[in-house]
Amino acid sequence: MRFLYNISIHAYAWAIRIASVWNAKARLWVNGRKNVIEDIAAWRKNNEGKLYWFHCASLGEFEQGRPLLEEIRKQQPAVKLLLTFFSPSGYEVRKNYSGADYICYLPADTPINAKQFIAAVKPTAVFFVKYEYWANYFFELKENVIPLYIVSAILRPEQRFFGVMKSFWKGVLQCVTHYFVQNETTLRLLKKNGFTNATLSGDTRFDRVASIQQNSKEIPELEVFSNNSFCIVGGSAWPEDEDLLIRYFNEHSSSSQQLKLILVPHETDERHIAALQKKLPQALRWSEREGQQMHDARCIIIDTIGLLSSIYRYADAVMIGGGFGKGIHNTLEAAAWSKPIFFGPNYHKFEEAKGLIDCVAAQSVTDYAQLKTWMDSILKDEMMRMKMGEAAGEFVLGNVGATERILKRLQ
Numbered sequence: 290m291r292f293l294y295n296i297s298i299h300a301y302a303w304a305i306r307i308a309s310v311w312n313a314k315a316r317l318w319v320n321g322r323k324n325v326i327e328d329i330a331a332w333r334k335n336n337e338g339k340l341y342w343f344h345c346a347s348l349g350e351f352e353q354g355r356p357l358l359e360e361i362r363k364q365q366p367a368v369k370l371l372l373t374f375f376s377p378s379g380y381e382v383r384k385n386y387s388g389a390d391y392i393c394y395l396p397a398d399t400p401i402n403a404k405q406f407i408a409a410v411k412p413t414a415v416f417f418v419k420y421e422y423w424a425n426y427f428f429e430l431k432e433n434v435i436p437l438y439i440v441s442a443i444l445r446p447e448q449r450f451f452g453v454m455k456s457f458w459k460g461v462l463q464c465v466t467h468y469f470v471q472n473e474t475t476l477r478l479l480k481k482n483g484f485t486n487a488t489l490s491g492d493t494r495f496d497r498v499a500s501i502q503q504n505s506k507e508i509p510e511l512e513v514f515s516n517n518s519f520c521i522v523g524g525s526a527w528p529e530d531e532d533l534l535i536r537y538f539n540e541h542s543s544s545s546q547q548l549k550l551i552l553v554p555h556e557t558d559e560r561h562i563a564a565l566q567k568k569l570p571q572a573l574r575w576s577e578r579e580g581q582q583m584h585d586a587r588c589i590i591i592d593t594i595g596l597l598s599s600i601y602r603y604a605d606a607v608m609i610g611g612g613f614g615k616g617i618h619n620t621l622e623a624a625a626w627s628k629p630i631f632f633g634p635n636y637h638k639f640e641e642a643k644g645l646i647d648c649v650a651a652q653s654v655t656d657y658a659q660l661k662t663w664m665d666s667i668l669k670d671e672m673m674r675m676k677m678g679e680a681a682g683e684f685v686l687g688n689v690g691a692t693e694r695i696l697k698r699l700q
Contacts, residue, residue, distance in 0.1 A: 290457035294424055295400065302397045317377035321394040326402070329371075330409035332391055340369040342412040344395060346421045347379035349619065351386075353441050354418035356496040356692040359388055364696070371410060375421060382594070398423040407433060416440050422450070424457075427464035436466040440695065441492050443471045443640065444478050451482065459483075469695050472640055488698055491691035492641065494621055498598075499689050502625040505599045511551070513583040515603040518547035519668055522604035524597050524623060525555045529613035530633065533660050535568050538588065542571075548668075551600055553591040555610055555618070562592045598622045605629075605674065606667055608660075612636055612653070620645060627682030629667055629674055631660065644688075650681035 308315035333340075343358050345351040351374070358370060372389035374380035384392050396402040403425035414436045420443075430437045444450065450458040459482065468487040470476050479487045514520075523534045531554065538550045552572070554561060566572055572588040573581055575596075591600065601607060607623040612633020620642050623630050630651040636642040645651035654660040667674045 290454055291424070294457065298398050298425075302399075314377050317381060318394075321377065321380060322396055325393050325396050326405050326409055329391060329393060329406070333409055333411065336369055336390065338367070338369060339365075339413045340371055340410065342371040342373065342410060342415045343389070343418065344373045344416070344421060345375075345379055345418045347374065347376040348382050349379075350418040350421075351379055351383055352497050352619070353492070353494045354416065355388070356493045356500065357416065357440060357695055360692050360696060362388060368413075371412070395423075395426075398425045400425050400429075403429040407435070414438065419443060422458075422461055424461045427461050431464040437464060438699075439465055439468045439470075441471050441490075441494065441691065442468045442475060442487075444475045445638070446478060451478075467698070469691075469698070488694070490694040490698070491688055493691040493695070494619075494641070495685055495688040496690070496692045498619075498621040498625040499685060501598045501622060505602060508596070508599055508603070510578060510583045511589075511600065511603045514551075514586055514589060515549060515605075516584065518549045519605045520549045520551060520603055521606050521608065521664075522551045522553065522600055522623075522628075523608045524553050524601065524610060525618035526552060526608065526610035527555050527614055530608055530610040531565065531568075533654075533657050534608055535565075536657060537661060537664060538569070542587065549586075550588045551591065551603070552588065553597050553600060557592050557594060562590060565590055601626045601628055606631070606664065608632065617642055620651065621685060624650060624681035625685045627678040629677035630681060631663055645681060645684055648680045648684050650677050650684055 305315050305318050309319045341361060343354055345354055361368065362370060370389045372386065372392045373395040375395055380392070380394055386392060396406055407426070407429050412435055415430055416438050418440045427437065450462060462484065466486065468479060468484070469490040470479070470487050471492045473489065476487055476489050521534065521538070523530055526534065531552065534550060534552065538548065541548045552565065554565065562574065566574070569588050569590065572590045573586045575589055575591045575593060601623045604623070607628045607630050609617050609620050609623065609630060609632040611617040612635050614635065616638055617632045617636045620630055620632065624645060630645060631654055632642065632651065634653055634655045636653055642651065646653065652663050654663060667677065
């Protein structure tokens with residue numbers, strides 16, 4: 290089984306190399322991994338001592354692990370912190386993050402890469418956030434008796450760990466020193482499969498979004514824009530989400546109630562922004578707002594990154610993107626601002642989304658008719674809107690504390 294796993298890793302790496310000829314993201318994946326082991330070995334020679342290694346698949350997992358990383362930095366300032374990413378969408382955005390001492394891509398999970406990388410890094414302890422179960426790295430950590438922790442872990446019975454190759458994956462899972470899990474389902478699943486080294490700590494993302502909300506900066510232009518109106522924010526919207534929101538906005542643009550839209554697309558390349566402007570000819574691009582009368586604007590397209598968590602402050606209702614594709618994006622940043630939330634049907638792998646629906650803070654919609662019915666209701670019923678928003682805020686506040694629980698267990 291291990292032989293087959295290694296073959297699949299090599300095949301995947303070669304496929305990415307081939308794709309890099311025409312695909313920009315694949316090219317970043319390949320080029321970013323050149324000389325990684327040599328470079329970090331050279332850095333480590335000049336930065337000896339205790340080191341904690343945090344690994345995140347992408348940007349979302351980084352935000353999830355960030356509260357723990359930053360609290361460790363506060364409590365142990367002398368410890369070196371290494372941050373690795375698998376995906377360019379994480380590394381390219383956070384490669385200049387000041388909270389870590391060294392940031393790089395994680396080399397492909399081949400036996401030789403795992404051995405050389407860990408020998409170069411010499412970590413004191415390792416934290417993988419949520420998932421990313423790389424077998425060769427795990428085996429190498431266990432062989433070197435280096436503690437490995439999974440933070441905000443979440444597992445499901447249908448995952449590969451419990452399928453036809455479960456004997457191989459059980460060996461991988463046994464390399465983990467301790468699991469800090471998000472929910473009771475994961476805890477029970479681990480125990481059912483013989484793992485007792487797990488603690489129900491919750492999800493560190495709640496700590497992160499609560500901190501973001503508390504330290505958020507105001508955006509005066511959006512304060513003026515949204516004043517005395519019903520403002521919808523489409524956060525991390527994909528084309529399917531955008532089409533629904535644009536249709537609703539256009540159909541209600543002549544209504545007596547002042548309806549406004551802030552559209553924050555997941556993709557902000559020039560071609561996509563230009564296509565959105567054709568569908569929303571009255572829209573103002575955020576990068577071109579200088580000198581514009583923000584109060585008179587009806588729609589804004591955010592064509593830069595890094596503002597979304599602060600933009601939610603100005604919403605009366607929020608649509609989170611991704612629910613008509615592989616899965617929804619971060620719902621908690623909007624919930625932290627006590628906003629009613631809606632999203633597409635593909636949310637079932639996201640515990641926080643299910644929790645928001647259970648407490649009547651969010652709704653899932655499968656088509657335009659459902660979106661229109663739901664949006665019309667909260668647009669007309671201020672009490673309903675307030676109750677949903679309050680439920681969302683209370684849901685976030687009721688789930689903070691995972692970082693503190695993890696740190697207590699590690700002491």
